Amino acid sequence: MGRSPCxxxxxxxxxxxxxxxxxxxxxxxxxxxxxxWRALPAKAGLQRCGxxxxxxxxxxxxxDIKRGKxxxxxxxxxxxxxxxxxxxxxxxxxxxxxxxDNEIKNYWNTHLKKRLxxxxxxxITHKPKSDALLSGTDSHQSKNAANLSHMAQWESxxxxxxxxxxxxxxxxxxxxxxxxxxxxxxxxxxxxxAAQLVNKTAWNSVNNGFGDLESPKSTLTSSENGIGPxxxxxxxxxxxxxxxxxxxxxxxxxxxxxxxxxxSSTNLAMEDGFINLLLNDSSDPSLSDSGKESDGNxxxxxxxxxxxxxxxxxxxxxxxxx
DNA sequence: AAGAAGGTCAACCGCATAATT
DNA sequence: GAATTATGCGGTTGACCTTCT
Numbered sequence: 001m002g003r004s005p006c007x008x009x010x011x012x013x014x015x016x017x018x019x020x021x022x023x024x025x026x027x028x029x030x031x032x033x034x035x036x037w038r039a040l041p042a043k044a045g046l047q048r049c050g051x052x053x054x055x056x057x058x059x060x061x062x063x064d065i066k067r068g069k070x071x072x073x074x075x076x077x078x079x080x081x082x083x084x085x086x087x088x089x090x091x092x093x094x095x096x097x098x099x100x101d102n103e104i105k106n107y108w109n110t111h112l113k114k115r116l117x118x119x120x121x122x123x124i125t126h127k128p129k130s131d132a133l134l135s136g137t138d139s140h141q142s143k144n145a146a147n148l149s150h151m152a153q154w155e156s157x158x159x160x161x162x163x164x165x166x167x168x169x170x171x172x173x174x175x176x177x178x179x180x181x182x183x184x185x186x187x188x189x190x191x192x193x194a195a196q197l198v199n200k201t202a203w204n205s206v207n208n209g210f211g212d213l214e215s216p217k218s219t220l221t222s223s224e225n226g227i228g229p230x231x232x233x234x235x236x237x238x239x240x241x242x243x244x245x246x247x248x249x250x251x252x253x254x255x256x257x258x259x260x261x262x263x264s265s266t267n268l269a270m271e272d273g274f275i276n277l278l279l280n281d282s283s284d285p286s287l288s289d290s291g292k293e294s295d296g297n298x299x300x301x302x303x304x305x306x307x308x309x310x311x312x313x314x315x316x317x318x319x320x321x322x
Numbered sequence: 323a324a325g326a327a328g329g330t331c332a333a334c335c336g337c338a339t340a341a342t343t
Numbered sequence: 344g345a346a347t348t349a350t351g352c353g354g355t356t357g358a359c360c361t362t363c364t
Binding site: 014015016017051052055059060102103106107109110111 | 329330331332333334
Binding site: 036 | 348349350351352353354358
């Protein structure tokens with residue numbers, strides 16, 4: 001398969017962008033839209049490859065990007081979605097309003113991964129590291145592992161569908177913003193219905209993931225059966241983030257929320273809040289109530305995935321990615 | 323005060339895949 | 344259906360910044 005030679009061309013600039021370059025790119029896209037990224041640099045008078053321009057736009061210049069610290073809710077979202085999706089940053093970013101996949105990836109690698117490891121949790125499997133040493137005698141644990149594996153397969157299928165819808169919606173959304181810059185409508189009716197379609201499928205898959213582990217085919221064809229639960233387990237994600245987006249004001253919410261956790265002992269409070277989030281919402285028995293029996297654990301599992309589904313249901317239509 | 327070490331994040335690279343010819 | 348092109352994604356790098364000694 002042929003590969004784009006654009007970045008191999010001689011004479012193209014690399015490295016950090018200058019304010020002048022930013023201005024040129026911004027001005028061009030505001031006036032014409034990005035159109036073909038490959039053709040954009042020449043039209044905009046930039047000595048960059050299209051790829052570089054696209055990256056600069058999507059990760060930095062785009063007007064609907066929120067910068068600054070991540071809130072507790074955002075951290076929780078990332079952790080839970082990472083447990084479900086793995087390193088699929090673009091999919092995770094879909095559920096985090098105004099955050100780019102690159103930013104989430106960086107935040108995971110520099111903060112969350114280390115913090116989880118520090119707490120003795122494997123950042124890849126999201127299980128306590130000591131679990132790996134146990135010989136798997138616990139039947140419900142192996143069952144959970146099977147469920148997780150099944151879930152992962154399901155999620156892969158779901159994401160493929162979702163990715164297509166996201167792409168279409170993104171395109172529509174951007175075109176809409178170009179023609180109606182003042183309104184900046186994040187949620188078009190088409191994207192909302194797309195999200196509903198995707199979420200219904202997602203719920204079916206999750207539902208089956210904890211049920212009798214039917215084959216994916218049977219679930220996909222019985223899409224009318226399952227309507228997602230309205231689990232209120234998880235902290236309302238729609239809280240500050242969506243509230244600020246409604247007003248069009250992007251605030252540095254993370255900083256404020258951390259401050260709220262308490263003056264000079266901020267770090268301790270941060271750690272506490274972080275741990276509590278995990279303890280409250282994780283399905284892992286060793287992270288929650290150690291005295292729970294296996295049935296309770298099954299319910300926890302369901303709640304854990306329900307909370308993720310809740311997240312999935314609540315955020316995409318508000319997301320700028322749509 | 324200065325150098326070392328570690329952390330952060332913007333940007334690049336290469337691959338996969340969708341779209342087009 | 345094959346070849347080519349364009350775009351998006353995830354992994355990685357390296358420059359810059361902060362903290363530590």
